[in-house]
Amino acid sequence: MPKAQETVLEIDLNALKHNFEHLKSKLKDNTKVLAVVKAFAYGSDACKIAKYLETLDVDYFAVAYTNEGVALRQAGVTKPILVLHPIAINFKTLIAYCLEPNLYSSKILETFIEVATQENQTNYPVHIKFNTGLNRLGFDERDIDFIANTLKETSGIKVKSLFSHLAASEDLNEREFTLNQINTFKQYSEKLINLMGYAPIRHMCNTSGILNYPEAHFDMVRTGIGLYGFGNSEKESKNLKPIATLKTIISQIHTIEKGESVGYNRAFKSKSLLKTATLPIGHADGISRIYGKGKGFVTINGKKAPIVGNVCMDMIMVNITNIECEEGDEVIVFGPEHNTAESLAESASTISYELITSISQRVKRILLK
Incomplete structure (x- = not known):
């Protein structure tokens, strides 16, 4: 490698490929992979990282905010992009760039349906998040009937996935808590699937979940920090390469x-x-x-x-x-x-x-x- 002549951040795409393939090797052949590229792909370069991951046949991307997804689309990224924390004021922009929102509360669900209807959308893909213990964003069990009834009253949206987020998947001392989260997600998602009458993609595992809880891989997994070379434990980090x-x-x-x-x-x-x-x-x-x-x-x-x-x-x-x-x-x-x-x-x-x-x-x- 050439010697630096100024302050630079070198990004090794070969290391990225190694990490992607290592994590994918932990999955069943039909399990999809969602790459988390929020925060400039964890401080690197979201557009270039995403474009490269598309060549590796990644299935999905996730960003935190709408403007991050817009930047990916403007760079030519074509794969589906989940916006993890959408804000109502950005819904029209989100739709204009074919981004897919996480709908995590009754207000956000109702507001997005209203905007989708105004924009003449039919079966617009959305994602429903359940709170199973992280206590940041998400519906709980009391909301399931409301979600199902609300969905039946509109043709503007259709649920693409149901998901949740593990709070302590890297900490094996919290295994009981994590298993309880997994079981809770199974119960919530199965109840909503029965009420909706169709089965969206289900996903719950982050990088540490991929490595520690194969029983929770469901239909898709999400990986962020692992792609960039960190496994949240000394043992797993040895199998990954910082990019x-x-x-x-x-x-x-x-x-x-x-x-x-x-x-x-x-x-x-x-x-x-x-x-x-x-x-x-x-x-x-x-x-x-x-x-x-x-x-x-x-x-x-x-x-x-x-x-x-x-x-x-x-x-x-x-x-x-x-x-x-x-x-x-x-x-x-x-x-x-x-x-x-x-x-x-x-x-x-x-x-x-x-x-x-x-x-x-x-x-x-x-x-x-």
Whole structure:
């Protein structure tokens, strides 16, 4: 791979393919795969990721918000796209771009039927979400008769899928809770299917559900973090390949005398003679202030360099006292071979999801095939 000459996020499509095929190998042949590409495909590049996954014959995509789905359509993505958290004001736009809403409450269901009718839609595909314990979005058992009766009174929409979301599928200590969620979803979905008179696609498993609960694969599974190389456990992560490497360079090297300070608010005061490197990346690029004051680190020429003082908006300073390096040298912020996004996130008591989805859109993306 070429050495970085500026701050870049390299995206390895071969790793993406490996992850997709590994996860698919856990499924029965007729089980569909929905790829979650919300939040710029977990901080990478949603349009390019989705276009590539279409060549691998993925069945479905999911985004969080309508504008994310619009961007995919404008990029030429043709597969069905589920909008997980649609807002009523965007319903006309959603229909205009052939996106499929998650209808999670009586108000959202009734409002979407009203808009679909105004837009002269017939059997417009929608998805019904049940709340089985995560307690974010979704109908519960008391709503099933209402859903069925409402659907019978309209020809504007038709249910494409019934789904729910596991709350703790990665935590085997919560296995009893998860099995209860699965059984609850079975009961709710079977009751509604009987009332509707037809059987939509059913899906419940996220990445950890795919790996830990094969009995809950149903007709389709959803994978987000697993596609991007993280398995939510050390064992499973070994079977996956992180697709993203965040690189930057050394802009300038300083010698810091004993007693001198570095950065804003003099957050670091040197107790001895040392050397620091200034890097062109900061909290506006997604490296939050929580990584400052020695919690976070980068890798330079194979050695760890801890962050010194506070993270600035556009720069960080790192301790290179015991590292042979020069201005212009490449720096690995995180990647699959050195300090991973998981290890960097853990250093600041957070998770890889938060770190990778925070990488700013001003950071240049480079696709590797």
